[in-house]
Amino acid sequence: MVLPVRKTRKTDVKAEATEARLAPLTLPEGGSWSQGARKSALERLREMQLPGARDEYWRFTKPGPLLEPQVSALPLEEQDPVFDGVEAARIVFTDGRFDAEASDTDALEGVEIERLATAAGADIHWVRDLYGVLEAKDQARVERPFAALNTAFAADGVVIRVTGRAPRPVHLVYRREAEAADVMLHHIVKVEEGAEMTLLETGTGAARINTVLEVDVAKGATFHHVRSQGREHDRLVNTHVYARVAEEGVFKTFTCALNGRLTRNEVMVDMAGDDAVAHIASACLGDGKGFHDDDTVFVTHGAERGESRQVIKKVLRNAATGVFQGKILVQPGAQKTDGYQISQSLLLDEDAQFLAKPELEIYADDVQCSHGSTSGAIDEEGLFYLRSRGVPHDRAVELLVLAFVAEALDEIDDSDLASRLRDRLDGWLSRRR
Amino acid sequence: MLDIKDLKVKLEEEDKQILKGVDLSVEDGQVAAIMGPNGSGKSTLSYVLSGREGYEVTGGEASLQGQDLLDMDPEERAAAGLFLAFQYPVEIPGVGNQVFLRTALNAQRKARGEEELSATDFLRVVREKAKTLNIDAEMLKRPVNVGFSGGEKKRNEILQMAVLEPKMCILDETDSGLDVDAMKLVSQGVNALRDAGRSFLVITHYQRLLDHIVPDVVHIMADGRIVKSGGPELALEVEKNGYSDILSEVR
Numbered sequence: 080m081v082l083p084v085r086k087t088r089k090t091d092v093k094a095e096a097t098e099a100r101l102a103p104l105t106l107p108e109g110g111s112w113s114q115g116a117r118k119s120a121l122e123r124l125r126e127m128q129l130p131g132a133r134d135e136y137w138r139f140t141k142p143g144p145l146l147e148p149q150v151s152a153l154p155l156e157e158q159d160p161v162f163d164g165v166e167a168a169r170i171v172f173t174d175g176r177f178d179a180e181a182s183d184t185d186a187l188e189g190v191e192i193e194r195l196a197t198a199a200g201a202d203i204h205w206v207r208d209l210y211g212v213l214e215a216k217d218q219a220r221v222e223r224p225f226a227a228l229n230t231a232f233a234a235d236g237v238v239i240r241v242t243g244r245a246p247r248p249v250h251l252v253y254r255r256e257a258e259a260a261d262v263m264l265h266h267i268v269k270v271e272e273g274a275e276m277t278l279l280e281t282g283t284g285a286a287r288i289n290t291v292l293e294v295d296v297a298k299g300a301t302f303h304h305v306r307s308q309g310r311e312h313d314r315l316v317n318t319h320v321y322a323r324v325a326e327e328g329v330f331k332t333f334t335c336a337l338n339g340r341l342t343r344n345e346v347m348v349d350m351a352g353d354d355a356v357a358h359i360a361s362a363c364l365g366d367g368k369g370f371h372d373d374d375t376v377f378v379t380h381g382a383e384r385g386e387s388r389q390v391i392k393k394v395l396r397n398a399a400t401g402v403f404q405g406k407i408l409v410q411p412g413a414q415k416t417d418g419y420q421i422s423q424s425l426l427l428d429e430d431a432q433f434l435a436k437p438e439l440e441i442y443a444d445d446v447q448c449s450h451g452s453t454s455g456a457i458d459e460e461g462l463f464y465l466r467s468r469g470v471p472h473d474r475a476v477e478l479l480v481l482a483f484v485a486e487a488l489d490e491i492d493d494s495d496l497a498s499r500l501r502d503r504l505d506g507w508l509s510r511r512r
Numbered sequence: 513m514l515d516i517k518d519l520k521v522k523l524e525e526e527d528k529q530i531l532k533g534v535d536l537s538v539e540d541g542q543v544a545a546i547m548g549p550n551g552s553g554k555s556t557l558s559y560v561l562s563g564r565e566g567y568e569v570t571g572g573e574a575s576l577q578g579q580d581l582l583d584m585d586p587e588e589r590a591a592a593g594l595f596l597a598f599q600y601p602v603e604i605p606g607v608g609n610q611v612f613l614r615t616a617l618n619a620q621r622k623a624r625g626e627e628e629l630s631a632t633d634f635l636r637v638v639r640e641k642a643k644t645l646n647i648d649a650e651m652l653k654r655p656v657n658v659g660f661s662g663g664e665k666k667r668n669e670i671l672q673m674a675v676l677e678p679k680m681c682i683l684d685e686t687d688s689g690l691d692v693d694a695m696k697l698v699s700q701g702v703n704a705l706r707d708a709g710r711s712f713l714v715i716t717h718y719q720r721l722l723d724h725i726v727p728d729v730v731h732i733m734a735d736g737r738i739v740k741s742g743g744p745e746l747a748l749e750v751e752k753n754g755y756s757d758i759l760s761e762v763r
């Protein structure tokens with residue numbers, strides 16, 4: 080009976096790692112509902128345990144640095160200025176704590192904003208109905224233990240309810256003062272029927288950060304999310320965005336990732352109502368052996384005529400690694416689904432690698448789904464053409480790189496935000512010639 | 513202006529000699545035409561002069577106004593005044609035509625130690641030149657050559673030439689794919705640039721283009737060499753009798 084013994088051993092290793100990770104943590108204070116939510120998240124987590132290096136879902140991205148009970152110091156860098164100057168309600172978190180002094184306190188018409196630490200002590204029904212709820216529901220599809228860890232232990236975050244057209248975006252700014260902060264933030268956004276808002280996120284926030292964002296997009300509501308994930312090279316980032324999109328709701332998320340030793344961005348969208356729309360896009364530029372960027376996406380079509388798009392672009396060089404795991408699941412009855420997924424990497428040298436696992440799982444007969452994944456080098460013909468007109472080699476490469484990521488940037492509706500991100504990418508490229 | 517001496521070129525990847533000793537000089541202000549059968553090496557010559565990769569120079573030399581071309585990067589050759597209007601212009605998705613052209617112009621100016629052109633000055637220049645070539649503003653905003661018709665691509669090449677104002681312009685079959693009216697526009701564009709300090713090397717298969725752009729001299733290229741040179745009447749002879757007479761005469 081060799082098999083069961085081995086299995087037990089492996090499980091023990093995972094259980095040990097999980098308990099080791101939990102050891103330095105304490106459940107935050109809060110009212111009874113939040114205590115309940117946190118405790119059941121902890122139970123979920125103990126049941127599934129934190130992932131090991133052999134877990135299928137962590138095959139391309141080794142979870143090791145996320146499992147360490149402590150984090151090492153990460154030198155402080157200047158704040159990413161990409162959205163400076165964008166008129167927005169700024170909510171600042173310094174080392175994972177809401178920073179009232181640095182934040183804007185002006186009321187935003189049609190938008191209620193509360194700090195999670197406060198909301199957890201109050202009894203706000205829409206917070207209670209959403210906190211950890213999308214996370215918990217999704218665990219049945221794919222286990223995401225770090226998200227359960229977050230629901231249990233995230234001490235701060237924002238809860239936002241939008242009842243009208245938000246006049247300005249809400250901008251979550253993640254600042255750092257401590258070198259070795261290990262942070263979990265949990266945000267809730269409820270966009271009520273017909274309402275609209277844009278959420279921006281910038282900054283690294285901590286040496287290691289784990290975030291969960293749960294978004295409920297009601298009938299005919301629109302939620303735009305655009306983020307730029309800081310510039311620290313050795314940062315460890317693990318994010319989870321959950322969205323439930325009701326009838327005619329629109330959910331769009333865009334992520335710009337530069338640098339980062341380990342970035343794992345997971346986006347889970349539940350197309351719950353008919354005619355829902357979801358766009359998930361990302362652009363990443365990675366340079367060097369110490370760069371690893373993972374986009375893991377799961378879109379579930381559970382209603383008719385849903386339209387989902389995934390546009391993932393990664394530019395990699397000097398042994399940088401890019402990962403994409405993307406799935407479109409079309410449930411029975413989700414007829415006329417239109418699902419699109421493209422993941423592309425531009426490998427600037429032979430050491431860089433792109434690992435992609437695109438998946439379609441379809442249980443309805445009248446659907447249109449397509450996916451494609453490519454890895455390519457720079458187009459030599461195009462490069463020569465540009466150079467023959469006098470564009471220097473490095474600039475020509477940059478133009479081609481920017482052209483490559485343009486398709487992802489095009490997914491951002493706000494052209495000002497898109498052009499700021501484009502400039503940010505351009506600046507990053509020219510600094511690295 | 514352009515001096516090519518005994519230029520021998522093979523493919524880098526294969527053991528295939530394409531240029532077998534090209535001798536050719538283009539004087540300042542001269543318009544020279546090159547004609548020659550398919551596969552004789554005309555495009556290869558133009559690519560090698562502009563610095564495309566994939567070729568190995570096994571002998572000879574090429575210089576522009578006394579500067580050795582073969583040692584320079586493509587962008588340095590461009591800044592030195594060389595321009596190639598491609599036989600097959602390249603499509604570059606995601607790079608706007610106008611952005612591309614401004615980047616190119618300013619990079620060249622910078623390389624020459626000249627002041628860069630402001631966005632507004634550039635726009636004025638490019639719009640004015642585009643108008644004379646019947647290129648509309650919409651086309652300037654589109655990605656370089658993407659979705660352009662064959663004729664539009666060729667006109668776009670000439671627009672780039674007009675904006676960059678090179679000294680040595682090589683036109684590789686710019687006439688192919690052009691309708692009669694476009695041919696006139698392109699020829700007018702070229703003729704407007706004719707100047708004592710600027711030279712042209714016009715590669716073509718047809719007399720038609722040379723009716724509009726009258727060359728000072730016509731060279732015939734065959735099997736990797738210039739085998740015969742003469743006045744404009746040489747082009748007429750080719751048009752009438754093809755290459756067989758000339759080739760047998762050379763052999």
Ligand SMILES: Nc1ncnc2c1ncn2[C@@H]1O[C@H](COP(=O)(O)OP(=O)(O)OP(=O)(O)O)[C@@H](O)[C@H]1O
Nearest residue numbers: 523530548549550551552553554555556557566599
């Ligand atoms: N990259 C390459 N690989 C293989 N053969 C090549 C390559 N480039 C050129 N050749 C060969 O070299 C010869 C010259 O080609 P080139 O394109 O220079 O001819 P051309 O005179 O421009 O012809 P055309 O009038 O048809 O445009 C041809 O036989 C062509 O097939």
Ligand SMILES: [Mg+2]
Nearest residue numbers: 554555556599
């Ligand atoms: Mg040719």
